[in-house]
Amino acid sequence: MPNASARPKHSRRTRRRRREDPARNELVSSSLESAQQCLFNQDYGTAFVHYLLVLNLAPMFKDFAKESFRFTLFKWAEELDSVGRIQDLFDCYEQALELFPADEVILNSMGEHLFRMGFRDEAAGHFHKALKLRPDYPEARENFYRVANWLVERWHFLMLNDHGRNQKYQQAIQKAVQSGCNTVLDIGTGTGILGMCAKKAGAAEVYACELSKTMYELACEVVTANGMDGSIKILHMKSLEMEVPKDIPHRVSLVVTETVDAGLFGEGIIESLIHAWHHLLLPPQRGENEFREQSATGRVIPAGATVFGMALECVEIRRYQRLCVSEVGGLSMAAAGELRSPVSCSSEPDDSTEPYTTERLSRLPGGYKPLTEPFTALSIDFNNVQELEGLSSREVQQIRLPVIQEGELDALAVWFQLHLDEESSLSTGPQEDTCWEQAIYPVHSAKGFVLKPRDELIVEISCRDAYLRLCCVAVLRDGHEIRLDKRLDSRHSGNPISNPNPEAELCSALACLQTGQNQTKDFCMLECSEMALLNNQDYHQSFCSALGKLISQLKVKCRNQEQGSRAQLDLADPANSTDRSDLLYVLDVSEGFSLLSLIAASQGHVKAYSSVEKNKQQDVLKRLAHSNNIPEQQVEFWLNHMEDEQGMLQRPSREKLWSAIILDCVETCGLIRQKLMEKASLARCLLEEGGRIFPERIVVYGMLVESDTLLLESAVQGQEPTLGFNIAPFINQFTVPVHVFLDFSTLECRHLSESVELFVLDLMDANANYINREVKVQASSAGRITAVPFWYHIYLDQEIRVSTLSHNSHWKQAAAVLQQPLEVRAGDWVHLAVKLHKSTISISAHVDNSPQPVE
Known part of the structure; x- marks a missing residue:
């Protein structure tokens, strides 16, 4: 307690004044003067060092020098960044934050550098600290929204809103724990929900691990809020780095995980389960004849999976994966060589490519046409470690698929059934209402190749590098093999099919546009969005x-x-006329x-x-x-x-x-590019008389909609706790107000108004721009306004424009999701407050029930 000393009190003594140090004062004064002179000379590195010295020796100058110090720090950081001195850059920011630990501007700026360099978790932490210090700081808020899309991907919300999936996992875990699996490890815990299910089911010990720093901290908050912080140990590490007894005291009897992506193996589940069986799990049950206590054996949930596939034709997939046009803007593309997206599943894996991309087939514009019946590509038992270890060394499997209807071969679509235990399973199929998308394996080498009924498509399936790889290699037609890959000699196939007709083989090569060495030489990779732009x-x-x-x-x-x-020169000196x-x-x-x-x-x-x-x-x-x-x-x-x-x-x-x-001007995801207006301002100064910026104007259009889909993808919905656990308030901190990469043409929604002009960005006339606008929209139908999707008309000049909503646009759309749905009746007037801050659009809404004047 205060003043608890046993010493007797004496009369209050006069506090001794700190003795002035003339040498220190002189050093501070000269260093401050040198800092200001170096700043004037744009010698930012030396100025930064002088400011550090001044502010460490004389903290009373902090308020006086803060703005100049910030400016110096940011300029010096730009120079360090430009020459690749990244460690020095971050050292400078650390030194700055030691002096100004509560400076939201410095925190935000360091976060921006961290994010650009790929340190997303750390960047989010700095943006979050800046917002806590100043909740109305728009730069930090927008940065946090941008990074939140990376750190807490939208599928987390979909998964937590997928009640059927949650209940099936809970039931499988409860059954396993009640049958004797009372020590549990949750690998890739995310929000911690599966670990909490195990604890609620009665597990004696529960451990969890999470690699993402953001998700680890989120899981810790969730577990604490649900009263389990003392009974669930969460580790911020990869399961591959975990050891017994260093990280957990002994092997566990149950591993639960959902580290699966659309292609099943893309999140490393095979590697993590092999490691778990060797180092973290009790041995599996060997057989019915062995008398072994159930609690002394290990098992995994999910127990296994079956993978399915299907060949299809899809124009939407095609235009993102390969060049579909022969001319672009009046230019012949014949000499372009082979242009291809980085999504390529060849029999020879390449570090520069991904074997598959993902799509929700049910939402693809224009739909798709199945060219084969669904087929079983692979089955895997997660409780058989020998099978897991042998997956990568499995022989390449070759299967023949009868073609059921005519169509251009664009891709193989893949989905799976996840077997949680012997009785319960989850399907990620295209017809299921699920939080998963499907894996798409595009076919590049069969450009323009049309499959016909009675053809047989030959597909190779392998898992050489623990990725599931499917590759269309050939078509059987009228007894002849038409190669679709680069190996024109059928003898190289895993299951050779004789083709004695050299003329047919030559036709095969020509049909598939295989031009030998020249094609390999001219190969060029473009991003999927760049390919769609070309198309x-x-x-x-x-x-x-x-x-x-x-x-x-x-x-x-x-x-x-x-x-x-x-004419003037001719009058002055006709000889100089040139x-x-x-x-x-x-x-x-x-x-x-x-x-x-x-x-x-x-x-x-x-x-x-x-x-x-x-x-x-x-x-x-x-x-x-x-x-x-x-x-x-x-x-x-x-x-x-x-x-x-x-x-x-x-x-x-x-x-x-x-x-x-x-x-x-517009990002592929549907947002205005950052710093667009600043670039336009600079560009206007550099135009000759009569010159122009392309585009010269952007008009933003929007519409009122009711869409449960957008709500489910944006936040955990409902008042009821998820499986009885309080999770929503914590993960919903990462809800972002603008939903990106939206395809409005296939979005499940009800239109509650006509489209309306929301905002105008004039890149040629700065005086025509504004930052706020009130827009009145009349509801055409009754319903709940949940979002305002928006898109752009991009005016190249006064007459010529393109729309980001057109069916062949390479741009997607975005939507501002309202914090609370807004009930409207047909005829109600809705006021939209549209704001633009540094190229970021925000929209809020309220209903005006007052009578509207008749115009």
């Missing part, structure tokens, strides 16, 4: 038309100026692979600067330029000469401004 003919044609109009206008202007100048035609300059700052610079250069009288960085992609553009008769000197890759991004929008020369600057 978006409407966009490129619209751009070509709009740019052609601008170039024609500027050419006329240049000719008029030249004629006027020539043709001084000048090039128009176009700058493309699009993200990733873009043909817009080539389309610009093809207009003639234009020198175009391309933003494409990767060497192979630059080679593709060079080949296309050559084959389309575009002079080599008309296209330049300006990023090859840039040391950093500071000069991104510089002029091509001292005398010349840009005729056109092409900005990439």
Whole structure:
């Protein structure tokens, strides 16, 4: 307690004043002066060191120097980042936070650096701290929303909202615990729900592990809130690193896990279960004749899985995986070589590719056509360690699938049935209402190949590197084998089929566009979104038309100026009359692979600067330029000469401004690109008279909808606890107000209004812009407004526009999900408050029940 000393009290003594240290004061004064001088000279590194010295020696200067210190830190960090001195960068931020531990601006800035470098967990922690210090700090809030999509992926909400899945897991765990499995390890615990199920079922000891720092901390909060923090031990580590007795005191009798993705093995379940059987689990029950106590044996939930597949035709999958057009914006693509997405399942695994992507088949625009009946690809017993260990060394299995209807072969779709125990299972099939998507194995090598009834498709199935790999290798037609992979000699097949007809084999090679060594040499990989962009003919044609109009206008202007100048020179000195035609300059700052610079250069009288960085992609553009008769000197890759991004929008020369600057305005996910308005502001300063930014204007449109699907994917729903556990308040902290990568054409929803203009971004006229707008929308039907999906009309000029809602758009849509659904009646007026902050759109809504004037 205070003043509990046994010493007698004396009269209060005068506190001794701290003795002034002239040398210290002199050092502080000179260092502060040096810091300010270095800052003036843009010597940020030295200025930062001086500020550190001053603020450590004289903390009373913190308030005075805070703004200058922040500025110095951020500038010095930019320099360190540009030269790759990453450790020094973070050391500087650590030193800054020792001085200003509660500075939300420094915390947010460090979080941004962490996120850019892939440290998402750590970034989220800094954004979260910044928000706790200042809840209304918009930069930190937007950053937290962006990183939350990475850290707590939307399927966590879907899983917790999937009542059937939750109940089946709970019942299987309860049955196992009651049969004697009373020590449990939950691998990849997530929110901790499966471990809590085991404890609730009566398990004596429960352990859990989680690799994600964010999910680990979330699980700890959830377990504590449910009164189990003393009875469930959660470890922040991979199960592969766990040891007995270092991390858990002894082997457990039950492992529960749901570390499965759409392709079953993609989250490493095979490796983790092999390790668990060898190091963490009791040995399995050997057989009915062995008298072994049930509690002395180990088992796994789920007990196993059966994998199914199906060949299909799907235009939507096709346009994201391979080039489907022969011409883009007036350019012939014949010389492009082989362009392919990074999703490729070949018999020879490549670290640069993924074997499959994922889609929800039931939501694909345009649907899909099954070309074969579903087939069983593989079965696996998770309680048989020998089978798990032998999975990667299994011989390649080759199966023949009868083709049931005609169609172009685009992909194999894969799903599975997860056997929780002998009685209960979960299916991830395309017809199921489940939280899982399906795995998609695109077929690149069969471009344009049409399967016909009575054909047999030959598929190879392997698990060489613990990934499930399915590869279409050949088609049997009329007794002949048509190869779909690069191995044209059927003798290399695991199950050779004779083909004595060399003419048929030659036709096979031609049909599959296998052009030998040249194809391998010209191979180039593009992201799926870049491939879909190439296939978006409407966009490129619209751009070509709009740019052609601008170039024609500027050419006329240049000719008029030249004629006027020539006339003046002729009057002064006719001997000096020469043709001084000048090039128009176009700058493309699009993200990733873009043909817009080539389309610009093809207009003639234009020198175009391309933003494409990767060497192979630059080679593709060079080949296309050559084959389309575009002079080599008309296209330049300006990023090859840039040391950093500071000069991104510089002029091509001292005398010349840009005729056109092409900005990439919308992310594929459906959001406005960050710092778009800042880039537009800079671009306007660099345009010649009559020059233009492409696009010049973006109009945001939206609609009121009722969609339970969006709610289920955005937060844990309902007032009832999940399986009796209090989880929603904790994971719903990671709810984000804007749902991205949305396909509005297939979203399950009810339209409650017509589409309406929400916002306008004018990239050519800064005075026309605003940051807030009130929009009135009349409800056309009664219902609950749960979200406002939005999309964009992108105006390349006053007349030519493209829509991100069109069926062939490479962009997806986004939706602002309301915090609370809003009940409306038909005819009600809804007021939407639309705000734009640093390219981020937010929308709130309320119903106006007052009478509306008749116009």
